[in-house]
Amino acid sequence: MNQDEPFFSNSVPVLAIDGPSGSGKGTISRRVAQHLGWHYLDSGALYRAVGVSAMKQGIDLGDVQAVEACARRTQIRFADDAKGEARVWVNGEDVTDELRLETTGAAASAIASMAGVRAALVQMQHDFRTGPGLVADGRDMGTVIFPDAFCKVFLTASAEERARRRYKQLMQKGVSVNLDSLLGEIVARDERDASRPLSPLKPAADAVSIDTTGVAIDTVVAQVLALVEKSGLLPEAS
Ligand code: DC
Numbered sequence: 001m002n003q004d005e006p007f008f009s010n011s012v013p014v015l016a017i018d019g020p021s022g023s024g025k026g027t028i029s030r031r032v033a034q035h036l037g038w039h040y041l042d043s044g045a046l047y048r049a050v051g052v053s054a055m056k057q058g059i060d061l062g063d064v065q066a067v068e069a070c071a072r073r074t075q076i077r078f079a080d081d082a083k084g085e086a087r088v089w090v091n092g093e094d095v096t097d098e099l100r101l102e103t104t105g106a107a108a109s110a111i112a113s114m115a116g117v118r119a120a121l122v123q124m125q126h127d128f129r130t131g132p133g134l135v136a137d138g139r140d141m142g143t144v145i146f147p148d149a150f151c152k153v154f155l156t157a158s159a160e161e162r163a164r165r166r167y168k169q170l171m172q173k174g175v176s177v178n179l180d181s182l183l184g185e186i187v188a189r190d191e192r193d194a195s196r197p198l199s200p201l202k203p204a205a206d207a208v209s210i211d212t213t214g215v216a217i218d219t220v221v222a223q224v225l226a227l228v229e230k231s232g233l234l235p236e237a238s
Helices: 025-036 043-056 064-073 102-111 115-126 141-145 159-172 179-195 217-230
Strands: 014-018 039-042 076-080 086-090 134-138 151-156 208-211
Touching (some): 025 039, 025 134, 025 217, 039 043, 043 064, 043 102, 151 217, 159 179, 208 217
Parallel strands (some): 014 151, 151 208
Antiparallel strands (some): 076 086
C-alpha cells in the first residue's frame, strides 16, 4: 500500500448512505445494493447487536467500561437462512427479531456514544468492503468509516413522516404502538445521535442530501442509482 494512503483506503468502491432512523436508508440501501450486485452493510445492526448482547448478559447500559468490554467480546454473524432471509446471530444465538425492536434501537443509540464500542466495530465494518462494491448504511459511513467513499448520500425526512413509516412497519409486524410516543422516541434518538461528540449523525461535506418526505421509495432508489452512474464508476450499460 502507498505510504501516503490512509490505512482504510482500498480500491473497492463504497457507496455511503447515511441518515436518521426511518429515513428509508435500510430499504433504499438494500435495493441499490441488489441492483448493483454489491455487498450491503447495515452498520446499525452492529450497534443493535452489541446492545442485545449487553442486555442478555445483564450489563448495565450506563456502565461504560462493562459495555465497551462486551462490545469487544461480542461475536456477530450475518448469514442467510435456508429460505434466503437475512438473519443475524449474536454469540451463536439468532437475534434477528429482537434486533428490530424499538427498545433495541434505543439501547443501540445509547451505547453508540461510547468510544470503546465504536472502536470495537471499526474493523468489522471495514471487512465488509469486498469486491465488486459495498453499499454501507448508517450514521457515519461517509464521515468516519469510509471517508473515501466514491459517492455519499444523506437521506432525510420529516420526523412526522419517519414516525409514520415506523408505525406502519410495526403494525404490519403485529406490534401495537402509539404514534405520538413513537414520534417522541424518534426525535429523542435523533437528538442523541446528532449531538454526541463522537461520529455524530451529520452529512459529510461532500454528501448529496435527498429529502424523502412524501417521495416513493422507487423514486429515491432511482435518484441514488443516477448519482452512482454519474460518478462514472460503473461499466457502461450495453
Ligand atoms: O440505523 P439503526 O436505527 O439500526 O441504528 C441504531 C442506532 O445505532 C442508532 O440510533 C445510532 C447507532 N448507530 C451509530 O451510531 N452509527 C452507525 N453507523 C449506525 C448506527
